[in-house]
Amino acid sequence: MDIADDVGAFLPGPRFEHPPLASGRLSGLTFAVKDLFDIAGAVTTFGNPDWARTHKPASATAPIVSTLLQAGGHLAGKTKTVELAYGLTGENVWYGTPINPAAPDRFPGGSSCGSAAAVAAQLVDFALGSDTGGSVRIPASYCGLFGIRPSAGAISLAGACPLAPSLDTPGWFARSASLLTAVGDVLLPANRQGADGPLLRVEEAWVNAQPEVADTLRPALEKLEQLRGRAVGIRLVPEGLSTLYKHFRVVQAEEAWAALGAWVETVTPSFGPGVAERFAAARTTNPADAGIGRGYRRMLQARVRPILAGGAVLVYPTSPCPAPLLTSRQAEQDAVREATMGVTAIAGFCGLPEVTLPVAVVGGAPVGLSLVAGQGQDRALLALACDAAAILGLPV
Amino acid sequence: MDIADDVGAFLPGPRFEHPPLASGRLSGLTFAVKDLFDIAGAVTTFGNPDWARTHKPASATAPIVSTLLQAGGHLAGKTKTVELAYGLTGENVWYGTPINPAAPDRFPGGSSCGSAAAVAAQLVDFALGSDTGGSVRIPASYCGLFGIRPSAGAISLAGACPLAPSLDTPGWFARSASLLTAVGDVLLPANRQGADGPLLRVEEAWVNAQPEVADTLRPALEKLEQLRGRAVGIRLVPEGLSTLYKHFRVVQAEEAWAALGAWVETVTPSFGPGVAERFAAARTTNPADAGIGRGYRRMLQARVRPILAGGAVLVYPTSPCPAPLLTSRQAEQDAVREATMGVTAIAGFCGLPEVTLPVAVVGGAPVGLSLVAGQGQDRALLALACDAAAILGLPV
Numbered sequence: 001m002d003i004a005d006d007v008g009a010f011l012p013g014p015r016f017e018h019p020p021l022a023s024g025r026l027s028g029l030t031f032a033v034k035d036l037f038d039i040a041g042a043v044t045t046f047g048n049p050d051w052a053r054t055h056k057p058a059s060a061t062a063p064i065v066s067t068l069l070q071a072g073g074h075l076a077g078k079t080k081t082v083e084l085a086y087g088l089t090g091e092n093v094w095y096g097t098p099i100n101p102a103a104p105d106r107f108p109g110g111s112s113c114g115s116a117a118a119v120a121a122q123l124v125d126f127a128l129g130s131d132t133g134g135s136v137r138i139p140a141s142y143c144g145l146f147g148i149r150p151s152a153g154a155i156s157l158a159g160a161c162p163l164a165p166s167l168d169t170p171g172w173f174a175r176s177a178s179l180l181t182a183v184g185d186v187l188l189p190a191n192r193q194g195a196d197g198p199l200l201r202v203e204e205a206w207v208n209a210q211p212e213v214a215d216t217l218r219p220a221l222e223k224l225e226q227l228r229g230r231a232v233g234i235r236l237v238p239e240g241l242s243t244l245y246k247h248f249r250v251v252q253a254e255e256a257w258a259a260l261g262a263w264v265e266t267v268t269p270s271f272g273p274g275v276a277e278r279f280a281a282a283r284t285t286n287p288a289d290a291g292i293g294r295g296y297r298r299m300l301q302a303r304v305r306p307i308l309a310g311g312a313v314l315v316y317p318t319s320p321c322p323a324p325l326l327t328s329r330q331a332e333q334d335a336v337r338e339a340t341m342g343v344t345a346i347a348g349f350c351g352l353p354e355v356t357l358p359v360a361v362v363g364g365a366p367v368g369l370s371l372v373a374g375q376g377q378d379r380a381l382l383a384l385a386c387d388a389a390a391i392l393g394l395p396v
Numbered sequence: 397m398d399i400a401d402d403v404g405a406f407l408p409g410p411r412f413e414h415p416p417l418a419s420g421r422l423s424g425l426t427f428a429v430k431d432l433f434d435i436a437g438a439v440t441t442f443g444n445p446d447w448a449r450t451h452k453p454a455s456a457t458a459p460i461v462s463t464l465l466q467a468g469g470h471l472a473g474k475t476k477t478v479e480l481a482y483g484l485t486g487e488n489v490w491y492g493t494p495i496n497p498a499a500p501d502r503f504p505g506g507s508s509c510g511s512a513a514a515v516a517a518q519l520v521d522f523a524l525g526s527d528t529g530g531s532v533r534i535p536a537s538y539c540g541l542f543g544i545r546p547s548a549g550a551i552s553l554a555g556a557c558p559l560a561p562s563l564d565t566p567g568w569f570a571r572s573a574s575l576l577t578a579v580g581d582v583l584l585p586a587n588r589q590g591a592d593g594p595l596l597r598v599e600e601a602w603v604n605a606q607p608e609v610a611d612t613l614r615p616a617l618e619k620l621e622q623l624r625g626r627a628v629g630i631r632l633v634p635e636g637l638s639t640l641y642k643h644f645r646v647v648q649a650e651e652a653w654a655a656l657g658a659w660v661e662t663v664t665p666s667f668g669p670g671v672a673e674r675f676a677a678a679r680t681t682n683p684a685d686a687g688i689g690r691g692y693r694r695m696l697q698a699r700v701r702p703i704l705a706g707g708a709v710l711v712y713p714t715s716p717c718p719a720p721l722l723t724s725r726q727a728e729q730d731a732v733r734e735a736t737m738g739v740t741a742i743a744g745f746c747g748l749p750e751v752t753l754p755v756a757v758v759g760g761a762p763v764g765l766s767l768v769a770g771q772g773q774d775r776a777l778l779a780l781a782c783d784a785a786a787i788l789g790l791p792v
Contacts, residue, residue, distance in 0.1 A: 230635060
């Protein structure tokens with residue numbers, strides 16, 4: 001397999017291809033894997049040369065990757081990630097930031113930047129990423145792809161590098177709803193219940209979005225109402241998305257330092273801009289603040305999960321704005337990050353499955369619309385995504 | 397038992413007392429029964445002398461009444477109802493409109509007017525009513541009582557005169573949350589699941605309420621947030637409460653004519669004002685409109701039930717305004733009726749249990765706050781009502 005990787009999606013160096021282990025649902029399809037999942041015999045770089053330098057080749061392949069190979073998928077290579085998966089733009093100063101094939105003057109989104117770029121550039125049929133605070137959903141939105149963050153705990157993360165274990169999930173990208181679903185058929189538990197209820201329009205996330213993004217996505221919501229009836233408006237986070245972000249950030253930071261701090265202290269690695277600052281902040285997380293954040297998280301779960309238990313589906317813009325320009329300033333990127341994570345934290349904190357649909361383009365850049373279902377309703381959510389794609393004129 | 401019925405709650409004439417059939421949960425308590433439930437040996441008047449004249453004494457007692465007698469309750473008598481239960485003010489020109497003990501210059505509310513008045517005047521401990529479009533919830537709100545409309549189908553209506561069978565439920569009044577619950581313990585199926593989720597503040601019902609009513613009830617909602625966390629705002633009826641009312645009215649009218657039209661045609665009874673007009677309108681219900689109304693009802697159920705399935709609880713003013721003054725004009729009463737039934741139709745159309753709490757007084761007249769749970773969650777809702785009463789300083 002010879003892929004002309006014009007967008008810099010794959011890791012530099014040898015490609016780590018692997019043929020299928022059997023034939024199955026994914027036979028004939030190629031896929032890429034974010035380089036935080038172990039492939040036996042290869043060093044997992046986790047996006048950082050010092051991590052690569054201080055780790056041996058993996059002795060086993062992550063079960064999620066083996067499952068895809070067993071289902072007939074052909075592994076085409078390992079893709080770039082933001083260092084230690086701790087960033088949303090997709091920038092990687094060591095291995096190069098992948099180009100966003102859908103908007104080359106903008107960031108691809110991250111941390112699963114290479115996987116998104118590989119799918120958007122049609123280098124592979126689908127790709128595996130991971131999502132802690134939006135790392136699949138945001139690059140999917142930025143690159144004009146279908147993407148899913150499954151329910152917390154639905155799919156094993158064995159053999160994957162951790163960032164914030166209680167928030168980490170795998171995820172994947174595809175260019176069609178049916179392929180997104182086919183991968184889910186292989187990876188997800190069997191339950192197909194749920195997600196057959198009304199649409200709940202989360203008002204805060206619509207208000208939080210740039211007006212042009214909300215205006216562009218609103219007609220899609222109206223079409224979805226043909227499937228599910230009039231959307232019900234809900235103010236799910238009355239304390240404000242910035243409050244939600246504040247608690248999410250501190251919980252994520254505390255877990256990231258618990259998972260990775262010992263390595264950072266021992267190795268004192270070189271980090272690119274942003275990542276260095278985030279680990280410096282994580283190092284000094286106030287345990288009291290983290291405790292308050294965990295308490296808030298339980299409260300939010302107790303609020304949100306019952307509302308979705310009967311099959312209702314949240315709907316809102318995946319990201320409040322399109323991908324930032326590559327030339328944007330750090331302060332602007334930070335503002336985007338904060339506004340974005342206030343939204344992505346809803347599913348993140350509550351452990352809910354979220355699918356983003358490549359619904360629209362604003363000023364030449366893609367923006368996604370998200371559907372979020374109750375925990376464990378992943379398969380039903382994917383089925384809804386297929387119906388939604390059909391009615392929206394997207395690739396089914 | 398000698399009761400000085402200064403408020404005209406009971407039917408004129410013999411009192412139809414009945415001692416308990418056994419001792420139990422309700423031993424030592426007296427109760428009254430709306431005169432649309434059969435008591436063996438007595439003519440059920442259904443609030444109208446022509447109905448009484450054309451019906452024989454009941455051969456059996458309604459099971460719900462027998463159940464209360466078996467549980468130790470002492471039946472103190474039959475109470476007045478609006479004619480054929482088809483009205484919300486509580487007016488009865490034939491037997492006299494009961495006085496509202498909590499606001500004597502205002503209507504008691506109906507159709508279960510006598511039962512509400514009997515409890516409010518402390519003539520009995522609790523009383524049985526029935527509710528199609530608000531006939532327990534509204535007199536409870538108007539008279540400052542706890543009242544419940546249980547889930548559709550939860551309690552048998554055998555031996556009760558029908559108004560609109562798919563909408564009719566029994567219901568009861570009490571002056572304390574624990575007594576409301578004790579009656580429920582006797583009458584309701586055993587399931588205690590549900591109603592442990594977040595509060596959903598139904599925005600349309602708050603906006604629909606008179607500003608002084610909403611302002612008076614809002615502090616109570618804030619206290620309830622201490623029990624259940626921040627209330628989530630929800631726009632549950634985006635097509636508008638007046639649309640909901642329109643569909644409810646036509647579905648109710650069609651069923652009322654199907655249930656009672658043959659008798660009306662045969663007997664050509666004398667009706668008081670309002671009731672006559674409603675039956676005249678019911679007679680000419682457009683079947684196409686009723687079909688649209690039934691379709692809307694199914695849509696509303698599909699929208700609302702999943703949102704409550706996981707234990708969420710709707711909260712809103714039981715009635716948008718206090719009881720109308722006895723001196724109010726018909727047009728004003730009609731406007732109140734329409735605004736009120738747009739709210740009561742939520743639980744009515746969806747078959748949900750609703751408890752109203754006597755939370756506040758506006759201009760000397762009581763107004764209730766309603767908690768509405770998922771279908772079948774009646775016992776859990778009553779338990780919540782007890783917790784709510786405690787935190788609100790109401791009689792537990």
